Amino acid sequence: KAGVTQTPRYLIKTRGQQVTLSCSPISGHRSVSWYQQTPGQGLQFLFEYFSETQRNKGNFPGRFSGRQFSNSRSEMNVSTLELGDSALYLCASSPGTENIQYFGAGTRLSVL
Amino acid sequence: AQSVTQLGSHVSVSEGALVLLRCNYSSSVPPYLFWYVQYPNQGLQLLLKYTSAATLVKGINGFEAEFKKSETSFHLTKPSAHMSDAAEYFCAVSVAAQKLVFGQGTRLTINP
Numbered sequence: 001k002a003g004v005t006q007t008p009r010y011l012i013k014t015r016g017q018q019v020t021l022s023c024s025p026i027s028g029h030r031s032v033s034w035y036q037q038t039p040g041q042g043l044q045f046l047f048e049y050f051s052e053t054q055r056n057k058g059n060f061p062g063r064f065s066g067r068q069f070s071n072s073r074s075e076m077n078v079s080t081l082e083l084g085d086s087a088l089y090l091c092a093s094s095p096g097t098e099n100i101q102y103f104g105a106g107t108r109l110s111v112l
Numbered sequence: 113a114q115s116v117t118q119l120g121s122h123v124s125v126s127e128g129a130l131v132l133l134r135c136n137y138s139s140s141v142p143p144y145l146f147w148y149v150q151y152p153n154q155g156l157q158l159l160l161k162y163t164s165a166a167t168l169v170k171g172i173n174g175f176e177a178e179f180k181k182s183e184t185s186f187h188l189t190k191p192s193a194h195m196s197d198a199a200e201y202f203c204a205v206s207v208a209a210q211k212l213v214f215g216q217g218t219r220l221t222i223n224p
Contacts, residue, residue, distance in 0.1 A: 004155075031210045043202065043214040056211045090155055094210050099144050099163065101210060103155040 001027060004093050004104035012110045018079040021107045025072050025093030031055075032074040033101060034066060037088040046089075049074055050096050078109075086111045114139045114207040116186075118215035126223045131175075131190040133218050135203030138184065144206035145186045147177055150217075151199045159201075162186060173197070198222045 005024040013019050025032050033056075034046040045058040049068035068074045072093075078085055088108050092101035119134040137143055144163050148156040160171025167179045177188045186203060200219050204212040 006155075033210050033212075035212075042216050043204075043212075045211050045213070048210045050210070056208050058211075092156075092210075096210070099206050099209065100146075100158065100161055101212065102158065103148075105153075105155040 004091055004102055006089075006091050006104040006107050008107060009105065010108050010110075012112065013081050014112050015081055015083060017081050018077065019081060019109060021076045021078075021089055021091075021109070023074045023076070023091030023093075023104060025074070025091075026102055029093040029095050029102075030072055031094040031096040032068055032072065033092045033094070034074070034076050035090045035092065036060075037090060037106070038086075043090070046076070081111045083111050085109065114141075114143065114205050115213055116145075116203045116205050116215040118201075118203050118218050120218055121216060122219045122221070124221040124223060125193050127195055128192050131188070131193045131197065131220065133188040133201050133203075133220065135177075135186045135188065135215060136184050137186060137203075137205050139205060145177075145179065146204045146206070146212065147171065147175070147186075147188050148202045148204060148214075149199045150202065156202065159188070193220075193222050195222050195224065 031050045033048040048056040052068045063079045066076045088106045090106045092103045115138045146161045147159040160169045162179045170176045203215040
């Protein structure tokens with residue numbers, strides 16, 4: 001069974017631009033969560049989607065948004081990029097009926 | 113609020129020595145606890161999880177962790193370190209369905 005796939009792996013953007021990151025969960029998994037990892041703040045929860053509905057949300061500004069499609073694939077969007085948005089963005093999938101998450105390799109975003 | 117604290121941001125041991133990574137949790141309800149490992153430029157890999165079935169949990173790669181309610185601890189151990197164990201290790205607690213709160217991480221270095 002294929003694991004969680006995140007694309008792209010690396011991304012370079014400039015301040016003020018917007019970016020969209022993609023996550024394909026493990027086949028059959030209906031829950032997708034997103035996390036931001038930075039050296040200063042560590043791993044922080046962004047949001048979680050289950051069956052196309054956002055179930056949980058972390059403490060991030062509205063510039064961070066996401067969505068989930070009917071095939072459980074998810075996208076995360078960050079608008080008006082700031083230097084501080086440079087981070088590794090990790091996606092995790094779960095069956096939704098089991099309290100366990102499987103992570104992808106992440107997308108490393110650099111904002112210049 | 114549920115949280116985890118990892119004692120020691122950096123641990124160094126000799127190859128073949130005991131590995132002990134410390135994690136204390138704060139939770140008002142029986143917690144779901146996890147240990148994840150992250151190798152350079154990769155995502156998080158699940159080592160083991162505690163879900164109240166047994167206090168001693170065995171994971172992959174020879175790691176295990178013991179849940180001690182009286183000490184609010186969930187320390188990770190491995191009897192004999194291998195060079196391939198060098199990585200960053202994260203303890204996490206599930207605070208809601210598919211929402212994890214992570215510790216700050218412990219970087220494990222193995223000396224030959």
